[in-house]
Amino acid sequence: MGASDPTVKTKPAVAETGADTDTLLQTRDLRKQFGGLTATDDVDFGVAEGELRCLIGPNGAGKSTFLNLITGQLEPTDGAIYYDGWEITDLSSHERVDRGISMKFQVPSIYPGLTVRENLRVPLQQVADPSEFDERIAIAVDRFGLADHVDESSSALSHGQQQRLEIAMAMTLEPKLMLLDEPVAGLSLEETEEIADLLRTINDEDDVAFIVIEHDIDFVESIADRVTVLHQGDIFTEGTIESVRNDPDVRRIYLGEEE
Structure with a gap:
């Protein structure tokens, strides 16, 4: 615009x-x-x-x-x-x-039916080429302490891990x-x-x-x-x-x- x-x-x-x-x-x-x-x-x-x-x-x-x-x-x-x-x-x-401008709400607004990787792909689709997804997801899960959970359902994460995942999702939008x-x-x-x-x-x-x-x-x-x-x-x-x-x-x- x-x-x-x-x-x-x-x-x-x-x-x-x-x-x-x-x-x-x-x-x-x-x-x-x-x-x-x-x-x-x-x-x-x-x-x-x-x-x-x-x-x-x-x-x-x-x-x-x-x-x-x-x-x-x-x-x-x-x-x-x-x-x-x-x-x-x-x-x-x-x-x-x-x-x-990105927003993280009080209750984590993640997609519980998706894996950590799939949750991160959702905002990445707005800002990155698909060829960059794997590399950027790898960087994000490493930075936010989620590398060992990248292919787990986000609903299985602890509350603290879900909070970190939502912040990671917000950061992929490069706010x-x-x-x-x-x-x-x-x-x-x-x-x-x-x-x-x-x-x-x-x-x-x-x-x-x-x-x-x-x-x-x-x-x-x-x-x-x-x-x-x-x-x-x-x-x-x-x-x-x-x-x-x-x-x-x-x-x-x-x-x-x-x-």
């Missing part, structure tokens, strides 16, 4: 996320209402290229709704989404994937931005540390930016460049994990602590 495409507005997007900026994603006045409920309320949120940002907040703060607005799973009531020099507010989920919704929910401490190491490696080696929703504050501390706290559908505060964790108001709303 080129610059002449009338469905894509470029001027504000270029100013917000164009080549002269370090910002990869920027939302402006982003709002989503479900009847009388406002799930996100005029959110202005930006992520830099190659940044690893965590998004935290109490249940019902609007975190998953916000990610679904970015991926196009939901349409905003108002506001704009700018990404990599383009306005993507009205683009379909598929078009956003084509532009380099510039990956969105993760609670990637370590239900994992053991060892599995959580493995996912943390994996995300840091991808962030460092592939220069992929991340937005990660997570309730495990220790996991957040182990990976985040910056942390955004959502509360009642809007940004409550942003900063380093140290500043956020030590903020008494954050501790009150997020950790349930009394002053």
Whole structure:
């Protein structure tokens, strides 16, 4: 989709996320209402290229709704989404994937009736020639610790292995931005540390930016460049994990602590 495409507005997007900026994603006045409920309320949120940002907040703060607005799973009531020099507010989920945005949901969205190899072939069909499949699958299963399971049914994998498989599937799409919704929910401490190491490696080696929703504050501390706290559908505060964790108001709303 080129610059002449009338469905894509470029001027504000270029100013917000164009080549002269370090910002990869920027939302402006982003709002989503479900009847009388406002799930996100005029959110202005930006992520830099190659940044690893965590998004935290109490249940019902609007975190998953916000990610679904970015991926196009939901349409905003108002506001704009700018990404990599383009306005993507009205683009379909598929078009956003084509532009380099991948999403990993809280519950692994793998194909349980297929093997690990076959699961990886599904996204590869969008970005690679069939002659490259075997080599790229071999690289992916080695990198994500699945080489010994490549021809096993994905339904036989452990929960942690399924999480790694879905991240591997998302990475085959060669994203510039990956969105993760609670990637370590239900994992053991060892599995959580493995996912943390994996995300840091991808962030460092592939220069992929991340937005990660997570309730495990220790996991957040182990990976985040910056942390955004959502509360009642809007940004409550942003900063380093140290500043956020030590903020008494954050501790009150997020950790349930009394002053």
